[in-house]
Every structure is written in C-alpha cells, then in structure tokens.
Amino acid sequence: MKKKELLAPAGDLEAGYAALFYGADAVYLGLKRFSARATAANFDEGELNEFVGFAHARGKKVYAAVNTLVEEDELPELLKSLDICSRCRVDAVILQDLGAARIVREKYPELELHASTQMAVHNKEGALALKKLGFSRVVLARELSLAEIKDIASIPGLETEAFIHGALCYSYSGMCLFSSLECGRSANRGKCLYPCRAEFEGENGDRHYFSMKDMALKDDVLKMPVTSLKIEGRKKNALYVAAVTDYYRRILDGKGCDTAREENIKQIFSRPWSEFHLHGKDKTVVEPDFVGHRGLPAGRIEQVFKGRISLHVRHDVARHDGIQIDVPGEERPFGFSLQNMQVGGKNVFEAKAGQEAVIMLPPKAPKLEKGLPVYLASSGRVKGAYGYDRPKPGEFRQRLPLDVRVTIGADKVTAAAAGFSVELAGEFLPAKDAAKVEDAVRGAFAKTGDTPFELAALALENPDGLFVPVSLLNALRRDLYAEIKTEEKTTVLPPTGRSFAAEKSGWIIRTDDLDTLAAIDLNEVDEVTVLLSPEFDAERLKTLPKNKLRLALPALERAPAKYAEPVRRLLEGGFRKWEIGNWWGLEMLPANGIDLSFDGSLYMLNTQAVQAAKDAGAGRITLSVEDCLNNMRALAENAPLPAVMPVYQDAPLFTSAVCIRANPCKSCPRGEKWLKLRHEGREYLALSKNCQTMLFAGRPLCFAAEAEKVPAAFYRVDFVYRRYSPEAAASVWKKVRAFEDVPGCAKGNLVSGGNF
Known part of the structure; x- marks a missing residue:
C-alpha cells in the first residue's frame, strides 16, 4: 500500500518550518485573502515563495487553502490569489467555491484541485460527483465512521484526505450559518466567531450544548486507508504544530503512541480528546461544562488554605508553568502562572511527580474547594523541547529560470535572454585558455543576486576564442538582468454564458x-x-x-x-x-x-x-x-x-451528526423532538431527529x-x-x-x- 501522507497545518511561516522539521510530508496554508482561517497570520507572496521552495527542496508538498465563498465583485481579487499560487508553484489548491474550481480548471491547469471539507463530502456518491467535476482529492467530513471512510477511499483514481487531530465543529463543515446569520461573520468566508461554544439555557440546565471536544485518533490512523492524514490547526502556533506532527510521525513510522509526547500536546493546547464517530455514534463528544484549553491533569486539590492550595502532583511542575483549575459555575477554568511553590515546607523551583506541593494562589483567586481538578496548562520544559531549523532568509527563494546566450566578438560582447539583449564595446584579444572563458562567463551569469532570476542554461558563442575580463562580464550580467522586465501573468476570467434576466417573477x-x-x-x-x-x-x-x-x-x-x-x-x-x-x-x-x-x-x-x-x-x-x-x-x-x-x-443555523438528547441511545425513540434554548436573550429551537440535530433561530x-x-x-x-x-x-x-x-x-x- 502507498505510504500515507502526513499533512500538517501552517498558519504562518514558523509553523510551516516546524511541521516539515518534525516529519510532515505536506503542509497546507492560507493566503492573505480567501482563507477559511482569515484570522490566522497566513502567507504573503514572498513568504509563500520561500516556503514552497524550501519544501520542494526536501521533496515535500504545499497546498494552498483558497477555500472561502467568493462574491461576484471579489472575482478579480481571487484571480490575483490564484496567480500567486501559480507563480509560487504550490502543488494544489483547496477549494469550496464551485466558481473558484471552474477558474482553476480552465486557467490554472498546473494546480491540482482538492475539495475542501467545506464542501461537506459525507458519502461515496458526493465524492464520485466531485471527481467528475475535476477534483483530484476530496477532504472528507469529520463525522464519518471508519467503514464510511473505507467506502469512499475505495474509489479508483480519487485521493482522499481525512482529519485525524484537532478542533471539531458541532456542525458538518460547510453547513453552518450560525455565526453568519446571528453574528454577521460567515464561517464559509473564514470569519467564524464560534457562537456554538457559548453557554445556552436549556432543559438540562445552563450548559455548553454544542462545544465539542478535540479529535485525537492516535494509532487508529493506521487503520485509515486514505491518501492523506490531516492535522487541524492553522490558528495554532509552531510549538503545537511541532508537537502534534512529531506525535503522529512516530505512529506512522511504527514507533507507536508515546505517552510523554501525548502529555506534551495536552500541555500546549488541548480540550479533552475524542475519537468522534470513527467507531460509531458517540454521545460523549461534547464538553458541556467548560470551554477552551484545559491542559494535562496534574491532580486534585487536597487542602485549601488562605491564599494556598495543596495537592500531590502527577507530573513535574515548575515555577512559571501555567496552572488551571475547574471552578464550578464558571465557563472557563481559573488560570494563573505559578510564581511560588513549596515542597516539605521549603520554597522550591520544581515539584517532582508524586510530591505534595503547596501552590501559592494569585490575589483575587476565586473560592476553591477540596477535590477540584488541577491542570498543567503550559510548561516551560515543553516550550523548550521542540526546536527546529529555519533556513536563512532568501536561501530558498524560487526564481524565474533564464536561458542566456552570450556572443563574443572582436569589438563587442552581447548577452541576450527572454527577448532582451545588451552589449558592451571593447577590444577583445585571443584567450590563453579558451575553456576557462566559458567557465568565467557561466560563473558571472550564475550570480543572480537579488534579482528574481536563476540561470537555467548558458549558450556561449566565441568562435575566435577571445578573452573577456570578469569585471566586464559582471557588468554585462548586471545590465542584462536589469533590462529584463518581468510581467506578471494577467489572467482573465473564463467566459460565462448569456445572462438570464427574468422578465416576470x-x-x-x-x-x-x-x-x-x-x-x-x-x-x-x-x-x-x-x-x-x-x-x-x-x-x-x-x-x-x-x-x-x-x-x-x-x-x-x-x-x-x-x-x-x-x-x-x-x-x-x-x-x-x-x-x-x-x-x-x-x-x-x-x-x-x-x-x-x-x-x-x-x-x-x-x-x-x-x-x-x-x-x-x-x-x-x-x-x-x-x-x-x-x-x-x-x-x-x-x-x-x-x-x-x-x-x-x-434557515438551519447548523446541521450536526451529534445528538443533543440526554437520554441513552438504546432507549431513544429517535422520532422528532424539539428543545428550547436561550442565549443572551435570544431564543433558539433545536430539532433532534434520527440521531441528527438541527438548530434554528427563534425568528x-x-x-x-x-x-x-x-x-x-x-x-x-x-x-x-x-x-x-x-x-x-x-x-x-x-x-x-x-x-x-x-x-x-x-x-x-x-x-x-x-x-x-
């Protein structure tokens, strides 16, 4: 079986370098426009150019996510983004908008088409349809079971990509209008405000009914017959990308799950982990009581003093590490940077696993009680555990290849390339060693410096074996490269059919x-x-x-x-x-x-x-x-x-494969049930039917x-x-x-x- 591709996210250049250093086979990233992670740093053309050059030099691939919906007046800007992808030689573009796919298919045949998870490919028939529309790869809905994934992956001639780790949406991707219609910021246009993570009043109390745990498939990835295994996280930092990529690289290389590395990830960023529906329906995939980063379980409060707590720590804890404590009634854990700690009545820098530590609380800490869980939310040790190499700026800049022809005559030397030519006059005498002249010419024109060019081929015409000083060759090169005008590709939209204007509605x-x-x-x-x-x-x-x-x-x-x-x-x-x-x-x-x-x-x-x-x-x-x-x-x-x-x-604000009902699946009637919800004065209705949940606004x-x-x-x-x-x-x-x-x-x- 063909080796599975490990695909890592890069919200910025540093995350991209970290991903490749720790074993990613490919990286996906966004540009400054039309990225479904609009609030990530994303890449400008210079950064994309260098990163693709760096990746390709290592035999790795780069995919650009141009995966938002595009309005009519934005099409010219879309062309500019696709021009950048083409100039920078990305390997594929990830798309949601069918119009963008048409443009790429007709104007950028060098770019492969990958169907974004925003296209909601959730069955074999949908994947087959997109193959016929020209997509070479489909990114599958996260909700699918292993059996469903295998069924779609069996389609000949179509690559499949599946998420294996990272944040989950309550809704099928691409089928959520919650942020758009309620907050004016569309998930389909990269601007989601995540209203699903909020606390709602409902029949089971005030809870986060739609706040999902994170996906973490661990060594189940070995069972997935897909082309590419995808890590979510374009809004995460380089440290997170390094740790998660390293964890799955080891699994794919046959080294198994590593508990220590798993704990590292949880310290960097993690909600509770879940396999989602990989092995069938699972009603425990929602985290109803708290939102956001939790961390690594470090113990439970054993005693509460004035301004202090004590616990036996399960892991090494040091000063300046981040601590979080679940506080009943609060949406988010109480977090602080550990500044002072004692073991055995003495101030210490670090408490070892198993030791009883007394931790000093910051001023204005909430009321805490015995038994509350304590988490190690960040660790100085882990922050220093994932170094990676970066290239020198400009080292992997991709340049335009030039074929240069140099002609040496008795009274002038001429250089030509790309339809431009320059010449320098002089008196040129026979060379002592004609072979060395060609080496000198090649060496001079290979020095492209800060120009956008690289020497691809050199043709030298020197029938009389004449000598040209290196200083003159360098001057000739500078004049030629300055003379060449590079024109950016001007792409026009493919024509569309005659407009249909209704005379009567x-x-x-x-x-x-x-x-x-x-x-x-x-x-x-x-x-x-x-x-x-x-x-x-x-x-x-x-x-x-x-x-x-x-x-x-x-x-x-x-x-x-x-x-x-x-x-x-x-x-x-x-x-x-x-x-x-x-x-x-x-x-x-x-x-x-x-x-x-x-x-x-x-x-x-x-x-x-x-x-x-x-x-x-x-x-x-x-x-x-x-x-x-x-x-x-x-x-x-x-x-x-x-x-x-x-x-x-x-309008359905979202449609989800996660059931909102509290009852066990075995005793569920599965018929239609409506539940009332409320958030910040707004009323919502949730429809639960046949293991599916749809949310509607009250209006x-x-x-x-x-x-x-x-x-x-x-x-x-x-x-x-x-x-x-x-x-x-x-x-x-x-x-x-x-x-x-x-x-x-x-x-x-x-x-x-x-x-x-």
Missing part, C-alpha cells in the same frame, strides 16, 4: 409537509418543491398537479442508497423536476432528461459558480440566504441561469420587503422543518407574496453590503 413554495398547503390557493403558486425523506409517502404527491411539482433530495444523507429505489420509481412515474442540496444528488439523478435545480446549500455566490452549475447539468440555481442584497441582485441580473430568491425561511428570515430589488426568476417561501398550521402558512404566504415582511423576522446579512 414566479412564486415557489417549498415544504416537507403537504398538509401545510391546505389553506393556500395553489393557483397562486407556480411551483411546489417537496423535500423528500425516507418516511415520505410518495402517494400523496398525486394530490398535486405534477406540472407544478419539484422533488428535492436532502442536503445531508449518510445512506443515499435508501433513496435509490424511491427515486427510480418517481422518475419512471414521470417526475422530471428535481432539486439537490449537496453534491451526492448529482450521482443519484440522471445526467440528462430532467430539470435540475441547485438549492442554496450549494452556495452560488458568483457567476463563475453558476456557469459551473450549468455545466454540471443544473437548469436553475438558488441564491444563498447568507448572501447580501447587492450580490443577490448582481447574480439575478448577470448569472447564466435563472435564480430563485428565498424570501421566507426557517425566521424574511426578505419580502427587499425582494423586488432582486429580479429573480422566482421568489420562494419555505415551510420546512418547523411545523406550520395551514392557517399560519396561508397568513405568511399572503403577506410575503405582497412583498411585506412578517412581523418579528430577521434579515441575516441582507443589508450588510457584503462584509460578512
């Missing part, structure tokens, strides 16, 4: 419950989109006119095979209008002979993405509810497909008052997930269809101007 209702429509006059409705589920009774579709029906597959489905037979029967029954919300739908439906619509969860935010959707078989797209009004208008006016604008929706989104500013082909009203009585649905329909907002609605990012 229609109206769509989307629902998962046909009873909701009972009080609505369907003569007012141009289309009814029905969201299918395994339990949906297809016989009920006969109560609606077939020409108005569109059938929608769900965005998330871990077992798509359950839809194969129902979809086949519906197609045979003449249902030709379909909608998909994730890439797996492309594999479930025929490539031809249907009217296919892309739902908003496929994130069409630019005309390049819409053209790519059209190329993939879509006849219509849906605007994203996290988009802003100006961009929606631009797409409705200029996109090569008709656009649907959702104007009323209970629906409503864009009715602004909708007429967007010349969409259709406006859409959604009655999905949350239950509406026929009368309530009819009231919403009447109001929204008159372009009036429903009272108490939310606007999301609609009027943000694109800064989300």
Whole structure:
C-alpha cells in the first residue's frame, strides 16, 4: 500500500518550518485573502515563495487553502490569489467555491484541485460527483465512521484526505450559518466567531450544548486507508504544530503512541480528546461544562488554605508553568502562572511527580474547594523541547529560470535572454585558455543576486576564442538582468454564458409537509418543491398537479442508497423536476432528461459558480440566504441561469451528526423532538431527529420587503422543518407574496453590503 501522507497545518511561516522539521510530508496554508482561517497570520507572496521552495527542496508538498465563498465583485481579487499560487508553484489548491474550481480548471491547469471539507463530502456518491467535476482529492467530513471512510477511499483514481487531530465543529463543515446569520461573520468566508461554544439555557440546565471536544485518533490512523492524514490547526502556533506532527510521525513510522509526547500536546493546547464517530455514534463528544484549553491533569486539590492550595502532583511542575483549575459555575477554568511553590515546607523551583506541593494562589483567586481538578496548562520544559531549523532568509527563494546566450566578438560582447539583449564595446584579444572563458562567463551569469532570476542554461558563442575580463562580464550580467522586465501573468476570467434576466417573477413554495398547503390557493403558486425523506409517502404527491411539482433530495444523507429505489420509481412515474442540496444528488439523478435545480446549500455566490452549475447539468440555481442584497441582485441580473430568491425561511443555523438528547441511545425513540434554548436573550429551537440535530433561530428570515430589488426568476417561501398550521402558512404566504415582511423576522446579512 502507498505510504500515507502526513499533512500538517501552517498558519504562518514558523509553523510551516516546524511541521516539515518534525516529519510532515505536506503542509497546507492560507493566503492573505480567501482563507477559511482569515484570522490566522497566513502567507504573503514572498513568504509563500520561500516556503514552497524550501519544501520542494526536501521533496515535500504545499497546498494552498483558497477555500472561502467568493462574491461576484471579489472575482478579480481571487484571480490575483490564484496567480500567486501559480507563480509560487504550490502543488494544489483547496477549494469550496464551485466558481473558484471552474477558474482553476480552465486557467490554472498546473494546480491540482482538492475539495475542501467545506464542501461537506459525507458519502461515496458526493465524492464520485466531485471527481467528475475535476477534483483530484476530496477532504472528507469529520463525522464519518471508519467503514464510511473505507467506502469512499475505495474509489479508483480519487485521493482522499481525512482529519485525524484537532478542533471539531458541532456542525458538518460547510453547513453552518450560525455565526453568519446571528453574528454577521460567515464561517464559509473564514470569519467564524464560534457562537456554538457559548453557554445556552436549556432543559438540562445552563450548559455548553454544542462545544465539542478535540479529535485525537492516535494509532487508529493506521487503520485509515486514505491518501492523506490531516492535522487541524492553522490558528495554532509552531510549538503545537511541532508537537502534534512529531506525535503522529512516530505512529506512522511504527514507533507507536508515546505517552510523554501525548502529555506534551495536552500541555500546549488541548480540550479533552475524542475519537468522534470513527467507531460509531458517540454521545460523549461534547464538553458541556467548560470551554477552551484545559491542559494535562496534574491532580486534585487536597487542602485549601488562605491564599494556598495543596495537592500531590502527577507530573513535574515548575515555577512559571501555567496552572488551571475547574471552578464550578464558571465557563472557563481559573488560570494563573505559578510564581511560588513549596515542597516539605521549603520554597522550591520544581515539584517532582508524586510530591505534595503547596501552590501559592494569585490575589483575587476565586473560592476553591477540596477535590477540584488541577491542570498543567503550559510548561516551560515543553516550550523548550521542540526546536527546529529555519533556513536563512532568501536561501530558498524560487526564481524565474533564464536561458542566456552570450556572443563574443572582436569589438563587442552581447548577452541576450527572454527577448532582451545588451552589449558592451571593447577590444577583445585571443584567450590563453579558451575553456576557462566559458567557465568565467557561466560563473558571472550564475550570480543572480537579488534579482528574481536563476540561470537555467548558458549558450556561449566565441568562435575566435577571445578573452573577456570578469569585471566586464559582471557588468554585462548586471545590465542584462536589469533590462529584463518581468510581467506578471494577467489572467482573465473564463467566459460565462448569456445572462438570464427574468422578465416576470414566479412564486415557489417549498415544504416537507403537504398538509401545510391546505389553506393556500395553489393557483397562486407556480411551483411546489417537496423535500423528500425516507418516511415520505410518495402517494400523496398525486394530490398535486405534477406540472407544478419539484422533488428535492436532502442536503445531508449518510445512506443515499435508501433513496435509490424511491427515486427510480418517481422518475419512471414521470417526475422530471428535481432539486439537490449537496453534491451526492448529482450521482443519484440522471445526467440528462430532467430539470435540475441547485438549492442554496450549494452556495452560488458568483457567476463563475453558476456557469459551473450549468455545466454540471443544473437548469436553475438558488441564491444563498447568507448572501447580501447587492450580490443577490448582481447574480439575478448577470448569472447564466435563472435564480430563485428565498424570501421566507426557517434557515438551519447548523446541521450536526451529534445528538443533543440526554437520554441513552438504546432507549431513544429517535422520532422528532424539539428543545428550547436561550442565549443572551435570544431564543433558539433545536430539532433532534434520527440521531441528527438541527438548530434554528427563534425568528425566521424574511426578505419580502427587499425582494423586488432582486429580479429573480422566482421568489420562494419555505415551510420546512418547523411545523406550520395551514392557517399560519396561508397568513405568511399572503403577506410575503405582497412583498411585506412578517412581523418579528430577521434579515441575516441582507443589508450588510457584503462584509460578512
């Protein structure tokens, strides 16, 4: 079997050098724009150039994460970022936006396409679809079990990448709008504020219902038949990257799990560890009581004195180490730098494992009590344990290769390269040793100094064996390299089809419950989109006119095979209008002979993405509810497909494979259950159904008052997930269809101007 790639993160240059020093086979990083970790330091062009040169000199690879959604007016800046990737010779780009993928495929064929985990590849069908769209590698959803990973990894000709260590999101990556719609900062655009980590009031008390533990698969990575094993952490420092990379390098090299190195990682940064769902459903993956870095368990408080505590330490603890203590009722542990400590009544610099230590507390420490857990949150010893080599600045700068031709005549010497030439006049006499002249010319032109060039090939024409002084050759070189003008690649966007401008807008209702429509006059409705589920009774579709029906597959489905037979029967029954919300739908439906619509969860935010959707078989797209009004208008006016604008929706803030219920799995009825939550005065509803959790804001989104500013082909009203009585649905329909907002609605990012 081919050797697995160990892929490490680099939020900055130092983390990149640390990753390679401790055994990473490849490094992934972000640029200053379009990185899903926008708050990391990230790389400018000079840093990227040098780092790629350094990595390639060692036979290692570099992948650039250009993995945010891109708005229409940002496409020129996206080209600049991709130009940088091309000039710096990165090995691949990691993408979420389908428009970015189209641009790379058509304009940058030298760059491999890797599908970001933000594309929510969670089944084999989705991976197959992305392979057909030109991706050579897919980054798998973290939620998958080992069996599911093996199934996707069996696809011939497609590389797979799986996370093995680091932070976890409660939501499927790419399916979270929580930070975007509630805080105005989109995770899909690299700006997540992590509202899921907050404390909520709920039926089980005030808890962190959605704050995940960290993933740590340890030696289970040896069972994973993927191409690449990925460490999360582009916002972590070089020390963390070094320690985690070193830990997994040893495992992959057959040296096994190292307890001491594991403890080092926990001291640097760690929430409690989890295997997530690798071996099946696990309800212990949430850390409900505390958030943030915990550290290495160092013992429990045995006695509390005035300004002091005592405990038998499980590990060596020294002055200036970081200490954290879990305090009941507090969201975060109480932390401080250890300044004074006694063992046996004497002041000491260090307490050895097993010794009873008396630790002096800082002023204004909270009330502590016997039995509270104490953690070693940082260690001076560990901070000094992971040194690494750095190259000299400029040592691995990648330069432009030049083929130089030098011609020596009796009265002048000429140098030419890249269409430029210079000459110097003089009187040149026969050389004593003509062979040494070529060495001198080569040596002179190999000195490229601070220029962006490197000598690739030298052709010398010296038929009379003449001699040229080295000083003159150096002057000739300087003149030539100064004369050459390097023009940066000017890339233009691939053309898109003729823009589709709707002359008249229609109206769509989307629902998962046909009873909701009972009080609505369907003569007012141009289309009814029905969201299918395994339990949906297809016989009920006969109560609606077939020409108005569109059938929608769900965005998330871990077992798509359950839809194969129902979809086949519906197609045979003449249902030709379909909608998909994730890439797996492309594999479930025929490539031809249907009217296919892309739902908003496929994130069409630019005309390049819409053209790519059209190329993939879509006849219509849906605007994203996290988009802003100006961009929606631009797409409705200029996109090569008709656009649907959702104007009323209970938008899922996230969808998760983690169950929020407190009851044991064995006794769970698995039916639909709604739970009320509250945070900072805002109300939320969590839907738990069939081991999946969806979160909704207390207020629906409503864009009715602004909708007429967007010349969409259709406006859409959604009655999905949350239950509406026929009368309530009819009231919403009447109001929204008159372009009036429903009272108490939310606007999301609609009027943000694109800064989300």
